[in-house]
Amino acid sequence: MSGAPLLELRELNVAFGGLKVIDGLDLHVNEHEVVSLIGPNGAGKTTVFNLITGVFAPDSGDILLDGKSLVGLSPHKITQRGVARTFQTLRLFLNMSVKENVMSGLYGRTRSTILEQMLQLPRARREEREIDGYAQQRLAFFGERLMGYRWNQPAYSLSYANRRRLEIARATATRPRILLLDEPAAGMNPVETHEITELIGKLRDEGGYTILLIEHDMHVVEGISDRVVALDHGVKIAEGSFETVATDPRVVEAYLGTSATARK
Amino acid sequence: MSAEAPTPGPPAGPQIGVDEWVRRSGERIGGPGGLLAPVVRVAGKTPQILLLAVFVAGAALIPFLTSNGYIIGVAADTMLYVLLAVGLNVAVGWAGLLDLGYIAFYGFAAYLYAALSAGHLPDGTVLLARWATWQTVPVVIAATVVLGFLLALPSRRLRGDYLAIVTLFFLEIFNNFTTNGSQWNWLGFSGTTHNVTGGASGLIQTDPWRVFGHHLNDARDYLWVALAGFTVIVLALAFVNRSRTGRAWRALRDDPLAAELMGMPVKWLSLLAIAVGAGIAGFAGAINGAYYQGVFPQTYSFQLLITVYAMVILGGAGSLGGVVFGAVVVNVMLEALTHPADARWVFYAGLILGLVAKIRPWRLLGALLAGLVAFGVVVNEIARAVWPRGVGGPLATGQNTFSQHGFLAGALHHWLLLPAHTYTDSNFRIGNYAFVLLVALVLALTATHGWRRWALLVPTIWGAAFVWENVLIEQNPTTRPLFLGVILIVLMATRPAGLFGTNRVEIV
Numbered sequence: 001m002s003g004a005p006l007l008e009l010r011e012l013n014v015a016f017g018g019l020k021v022i023d024g025l026d027l028h029v030n031e032h033e034v035v036s037l038i039g040p041n042g043a044g045k046t047t048v049f050n051l052i053t054g055v056f057a058p059d060s061g062d063i064l065l066d067g068k069s070l071v072g073l074s075p076h077k078i079t080q081r082g083v084a085r086t087f088q089t090l091r092l093f094l095n096m097s098v099k100e101n102v103m104s105g106l107y108g109r110t111r112s113t114i115l116e117q118m119l120q121l122p123r124a125r126r127e128e129r130e131i132d133g134y135a136q137q138r139l140a141f142f143g144e145r146l147m148g149y150r151w152n153q154p155a156y157s158l159s160y161a162n163r164r165r166l167e168i169a170r171a172t173a174t175r176p177r178i179l180l181l182d183e184p185a186a187g188m189n190p191v192e193t194h195e196i197t198e199l200i201g202k203l204r205d206e207g208g209y210t211i212l213l214i215e216h217d218m219h220v221v222e223g224i225s226d227r228v229v230a231l232d233h234g235v236k237i238a239e240g241s242f243e244t245v246a247t248d249p250r251v252v253e254a255y256l257g258t259s260a261t262a263r264k
Numbered sequence: 265m266s267a268e269a270p271t272p273g274p275p276a277g278p279q280i281g282v283d284e285w286v287r288r289s290g291e292r293i294g295g296p297g298g299l300l301a302p303v304v305r306v307a308g309k310t311p312q313i314l315l316l317a318v319f320v321a322g323a324a325l326i327p328f329l330t331s332n333g334y335i336i337g338v339a340a341d342t343m344l345y346v347l348l349a350v351g352l353n354v355a356v357g358w359a360g361l362l363d364l365g366y367i368a369f370y371g372f373a374a375y376l377y378a379a380l381s382a383g384h385l386p387d388g389t390v391l392l393a394r395w396a397t398w399q400t401v402p403v404v405i406a407a408t409v410v411l412g413f414l415l416a417l418p419s420r421r422l423r424g425d426y427l428a429i430v431t432l433f434f435l436e437i438f439n440n441f442t443t444n445g446s447q448w449n450w451l452g453f454s455g456t457t458h459n460v461t462g463g464a465s466g467l468i469q470t471d472p473w474r475v476f477g478h479h480l481n482d483a484r485d486y487l488w489v490a491l492a493g494f495t496v497i498v499l500a501l502a503f504v505n506r507s508r509t510g511r512a513w514r515a516l517r518d519d520p521l522a523a524e525l526m527g528m529p530v531k532w533l534s535l536l537a538i539a540v541g542a543g544i545a546g547f548a549g550a551i552n553g554a555y556y557q558g559v560f561p562q563t564y565s566f567q568l569l570i571t572v573y574a575m576v577i578l579g580g581a582g583s584l585g586g587v588v589f590g591a592v593v594v595n596v597m598l599e600a601l602t603h604p605a606d607a608r609w610v611f612y613a614g615l616i617l618g619l620v621a622k623i624r625p626w627r628l629l630g631a632l633l634a635g636l637v638a639f640g641v642v643v644n645e646i647a648r649a650v651w652p653r654g655v656g657g658p659l660a661t662g663q664n665t666f667s668q669h670g671f672l673a674g675a676l677h678h679w680l681l682l683p684a685h686t687y688t689d690s691n692f693r694i695g696n697y698a699f700v701l702l703v704a705l706v707l708a709l710t711a712t713h714g715w716r717r718w719a720l721l722v723p724t725i726w727g728a729a730f731v732w733e734n735v736l737i738e739q740n741p742t743t744r745p746l747f748l749g750v751i752l753i754v755l756m757a758t759r760p761a762g763l764f765g766t767n768r769v770e771i772v
Contacts, residue, residue: 053525079527091522093515095768103508104515108527110508114536117507118500124507131508156769174527 004067006031006210007052007083007178012061014051021047022058023234029178034204034211036221038245039231040254045214046088048231049180052212053085054078065177080108082177086167088186088214092155099151101166102135105173138169141207142199161192168199178210179203185217197223218246230254304764307585312502315585320495327484340483340555342595343490344548349575349591350497350584351544356573357581358510359537360517362424364569365415365431368438369542371564373408373549375442375461378559380404383467385459391467397474405546412542413535420531423520435569442466442561466560473554486555493547498584504540505584513537514582567745571598574748578755580765589764594748601744604737605661608672611732614747615725618754628718635722640679643726647681657682660738676733680726686734695735702727 005028012025021044029035037045050056052063054075063070070078084105093101110131112124139146142165150158155166164184171179184200185193197220203209204224215221221228221242228245230238232254238245245251307315326339348370355363377383380403382394395403419430441448446463449456461467473480473489480486504510516523516530524530553559571594579590600606623629647654658666659673659682666687667673676682685692705724712720736743761767 055521055525074529075524076527076529079525084527085525087522091519093518093522094770095518095766096511096514100511100514104511104523104528105526107508107512107515112508114504114509114540117504117509120503124503128507154769170526 005029006033006066007212008064009048009052010062010064012048012051012063013059014047014056015059021234022051025061025231025234025236027229027236029210029212031210032204032208033226034200034213034224036213036215036225036228036242037231038215038218038221038228038251039237042233043231043254044234045231046182047234049085049182049212049214052078052180053083076108079174079176082175083180084171084174084176084178085180086164086171086182086184088182090163090167092163092167092170094156095154097152098146098155098158098166099132099135099139101155101170102138102173103131105170106131106134106175109175135173138173141172141202142169161188161195164188164196165199168203172203172207172209176209178212181211181213181215183214183216185215185220193217193220196220200224222246307764312585316495316498319588320491324488324491327487333483336487337483338596338599340487340490341599342592343487343494344552344555345572345575345595346588346591347490347494347497347544347548347551348572349579349587350494350501351541351548352572352576353581353584353587354501354513354541354544355537356576357583357587358505358517359513359534360423361534361537362428363431363538363541364428365434365438366541366545366572367564367566367569368415368435369408369412369545370549370552370568371438371442371559371561372411373404373546374553374559374564375467375549376404376407377401377550377553378467378470381471381554382469383462383553383559384469385462385467386465387459391460391462394471397471401473401547401550404550405543408546408549409539409543412539415542416535416538420534432566435564435566439561439564439566442564461561462559464561466558468558470553470558472557473551480554483555486551490548490551493551497544497547498588501584509533509536570745571748574752577752577762580762582766583762583764586762586764590762597747598744601747602740603662604659605667607737607740607743608659608733610747611729611737612672614751615729622754622758632718632721636725637679639722640726640729643681644678653684654681655683657684657686659733660687680730680733682733687738695731698727699731699735702731 007027007029009025009027012022012027013020014022025044025048027035027037027048037048039045047056051058052070054070054073054077058071061071065078065081065083068081070081070083073081093104096104110127112121112127115121116124136151139151145162145165146169150162155163158166168179168181168184171181181200185196188196200211200213200220201224204211213221213225225242228238228240228242229236230245230248230251232250237250237254238248240248323339323343327336330336348366351369352363352366355361355366375383377400379392380395380400381397382390383392385391415431415434419427422430442461443464445461446459447457448460450458473486475489478485480489512523512528512533515526515528516533520530523533552563556563572591575590575594576587577590578594579588580586597610600610619629619632623632644655656668656677658668659676661667668677683692683694686695702724705720705727709717709720709724736746755762759765
């Protein structure tokens with residue numbers, strides 16, 4: 001793919017106290033691409049997500065979305081620019097209904113003020129109708145699983161796998177340019193993992209989303225990645241197609257240790 | 265199900281894990297058990313607009329149904345509390361912000377109303393200005409909203425206990441300022457002191473509201489004004505609640521970080537919730553300053569804050585109808601407790617309702633009630649034989665009046681010990697000793713289990729009634745918070761989300 005990448009991380013550094021968590025990281029994601037971020041536990045993958053979404057600020061380096069820097073913006077501004085994420089440990093609004101969870105994601109895409117809502121002025125009512133319609137459309141993307149009577153049930157009544165789907169639905173409701181999925185297949189059984197893999201493919205092909213993905217399950221990574229980036233101790237150790245990265249000695253070493261490489 | 269079972273047909277009821285089971289999950293959770301169940305169920309099924317209409321119409325008709333000025337006064341007071349509870353619910357119930365400075369907004373609005381409506385200092389001079397109502401009230405509300413923003417600004421990053429402490433601090437500053445404002449030296453910039461708040465005696469002789477050329481003079485008028493404002497406020501809030509702002513508030517109550525990352529400006533939304541609540545308190549304050557014809561610093565106290573919180577918690581934080589219900593119940597109950605003749609009914613009705621609601625099965629409840637009656641009668645008979653002065657004393661009915669008559673009095677004379685000199689001999693302190701004994705009994709009750717607990721429950725309840733009749737009933741400054749505390753403890757144990765609140769799930 002040619003042209004400027006949609007998301008670009010340049011020379012990113014961040015340290016927690018004396019611990020360098022991200023060390024000179026360069027990363028780019030092109031439009032309509034699925035990039036997987038892999039690496040052993042503690043490699044800094046989720047920290048990368050937290051940096052992109054503004055939860056943490058980088059010590060140095062830059063994060064560009066469409067050529068414009070995201071550094072220093074508050075998280076909700078970054079989301080409104082077009083970055084949405086899911087969480088490794090689910091963070092749904094458990095006491096809100098399924099549909100409301102998705103509708104809440106549209107906050108940054110609507111403009112009516114509280115006075116307009118109090119008086120039910122035309123813009124507030126129109127937006128409310130649009131939010132409702134769009135939320136239904138987002139939920140319909142997941143087939144039957146999040147439809148019908150489930151709309152008005154509280155999110156806590158959903159099964160684990162459906163909660164993961166709902167979180168993705170909520171993230172897509174913010175109308176992102178790029179979707180950051182943090183271990184979408186964590187804790188799922190093989191059937192559900194397969195479904196999630198298909199879903200991510202569908203998000204790219206039918207939804208037109210650009211996706212940056214953290215995943216431990218190599219079947220998922222292999223199935224959908226256009227490109228794979230391996231991290232270890234905050235340093236990018238390999239990048240390329242799944243085959244290239246999976247067979248890279250440094251990746252094998254990061255996952256299995258040196259002696260394993262030696263035996264090979 | 266065992267594997268060998270010969271292919272059973274689909275069972276009649278819904279099955280765990282099957283869609284139908286999930287669909288009906290709402291029926292299995294949510295509703296409370298016991299006596300309140302039908303009330304809550306009916307309230308849940310009736311359209312909310314109808315409930316609002318019935319409530320407003322019912323309250324507005326009170327002055328036509330009774331000419332008793334006291335009752336109309338209580339109704340007007342209650343409406344002020346309802347307004348306060350509805351306002352507090354915005355920050356606490358919806359946005360989940362523990363705002364303990366709330367009453368400062370109410371007090372600020374009342375003082376501002378007084379200052380702009382010819383509030384007089386104790387020396388008889390008008391403090392600031394005399395504006396017309398149509399000017400004063402909007403200015404008071406707007407100023408309170410602005411104050412809400414200003415006070416929330418330094419604490420916009422805070423949540424939970426941090427926010428609670430900082431906002432409580434604001435309330436304390438406000439109380440200090442109003443109480444000591446009679447000697448205000450402009451933070452030291454002025455050499456002499458000025459009286460800017462009237463100090464401990466407050467501002468008096470404020471102008472009444474004047475609406476369409478009519479002066480509002482009595483409780484009836486202010487009841488109607490409060491009701492009209494309440495209707496507008498509740499409708500506006502209901503609209504907000506189902507719009508993007510209301511959703512965002514609930515989202516940030518559940519998970520502020522996730523809300524921020526889903527594009528919601530959490531700090532702004534927190535400011536907004538506190539400011540909207542402040543605006544409602546501002547309206548209530550503007551009524552308060554006029555209705556009581558003055559403002560007094562003791563009114564806007566921590567105790568008032570606790571009372572309003574109790575209303576919100578009892579009714580169910582987050583439920584508009586619930587907090588209205590909570591405010592009415594709590595205020596009417598607290599009002600009844602100030603008059604021993606009414607308080608007696610509240611006490612025994614509450615006791616029996618509590619037992620009926622909590623104790624199952626019915627056989628056990630019957631046995632307990634029978635045991636209670638028997639225990640009291642036996643103790644009474646024994647006392648009659650060995651200590652005749654210990655029974656047949658008078659019952660307090662308020663303001664040093666006593667009675668021996670009436671159905672309840674008759675029953676109590678044969679069940680309780682009512683020493684004749686309880687209210688005549690100031691050295692006779694049996695009630696105080698009994699109180700200590702009662703506390704010990706309650707502690708013992710919490711430490712025992714099984715049949716011992718049931719056996720202990722009977723003398724404990726009887727002892728509570730004894731202490732109640734001989735000490736507490738006459739001391740409403742103590743019994744009011746005590747009662748509120750007991751109700752909240754019972755609520756916490758039986759229905760933590762409040763009577764009309766939805767059960768919340770924090771972590772699953």
